[in-house]
Amino acid sequence: MDQAKQVETATPQGQNLVKNLWHKNWLLKLVLIGLYPVTLTYLIWKSHKLPKVVKGILLLVMWFFVLVFTAAFSSSTSQQAYKEGQKAGEQATKNIEQPKTKTVEVAKAPVEEKPQPTQEPVETPTPTPTPVATATLTPQPTEKPYNIYDDLWKALDTSLKTRTNLDIKYDEATKTATIIVNENETYWDETAMLNKAYSRMIKYGKVAFDINGVNQVGVNISTKMIDSHGKESVEEVIRVAITKTSYKDYDWDNMQYVDNFYDKMVDAVSVNYINPGIFRKLNLDKIKLNLLLN
Numbered sequence: 001m002d003q004a005k006q007v008e009t010a011t012p013q014g015q016n017l018v019k020n021l022w023h024k025n026w027l028l029k030l031v032l033i034g035l036y037p038v039t040l041t042y043l044i045w046k047s048h049k050l051p052k053v054v055k056g057i058l059l060l061v062m063w064f065f066v067l068v069f070t071a072a073f074s075s076s077t078s079q080q081a082y083k084e085g086q087k088a089g090e091q092a093t094k095n096i097e098q099p100k101t102k103t104v105e106v107a108k109a110p111v112e113e114k115p116q117p118t119q120e121p122v123e124t125p126t127p128t129p130t131p132v133a134t135a136t137l138t139p140q141p142t143e144k145p146y147n148i149y150d151d152l153w154k155a156l157d158t159s160l161k162t163r164t165n166l167d168i169k170y171d172e173a174t175k176t177a178t179i180i181v182n183e184n185e186t187y188w189d190e191t192a193m194l195n196k197a198y199s200r201m202i203k204y205g206k207v208a209f210d211i212n213g214v215n216q217v218g219v220n221i222s223t224k225m226i227d228s229h230g231k232e233s234v235e236e237v238i239r240v241a242i243t244k245t246s247y248k249d250y251d252w253d254n255m256q257y258v259d260n261f262y263d264k265m266v267d268a269v270s271v272n273y274i275n276p277g278i279f280r281k282l283n284l285d286k287i288k289l290n291l292l293l294n
Contacts (some may be wrong), residue, residue, distance in 0.1 A: 157203065
């Protein structure tokens, strides 16, 4: 019985420990206020009116806010201290970089002015300009338009290897290239004249027919003729021509050795005009193809 009373009396005394300390003196009051989280924790934990679960929740909430407030206060304080320290460091750096210098004025003794010698003007030679060589532009050759006569003359040079007493005429309508032989050409006789006409036509056709636009080649011979009144005039006495199609039908190398060549040529050529005065003097048996003649 005595022990139970002792327990009952001891418990209220433990609960009122904070109250007893509060009423003793002002120094203890300051300590209790300064340690309010600890004091409040003690009071909540010793309270018999609250269940333990509620006590635990209240203590967790209280200490959460205490820690948050403490962290916020210490963060703002540390930031302010950092800024103040940075400003102080910058000011000290400026003081070190810009030392104060004292300006000492020194009295200068008057300097006597000496007369400066006058310089006489010196004539500078005028440089003679160096001639600059200007590059002359070489005119670029302009490309000439195509002219079939260029190819016809090349064919003549290749086949007959001479231009003496010769000219070229091209008829675009009939696509005929004709060798014009002038009156200055000389012959042994009339038979040699016709042989030369046939031979030149065949040799020229071998090259000229490879030119685009040539479908027929021919030879026209002019010579001096004397009429019945004894007058001399230049006349076209022989005109022979052969088409490209007919030319391709013959092996002209072998035609040099055939008999009755004149009759074969009459069948092969497309034009075969012979002046009657020339024709009367021909020896038809001696009309031959000679590809060595020019």
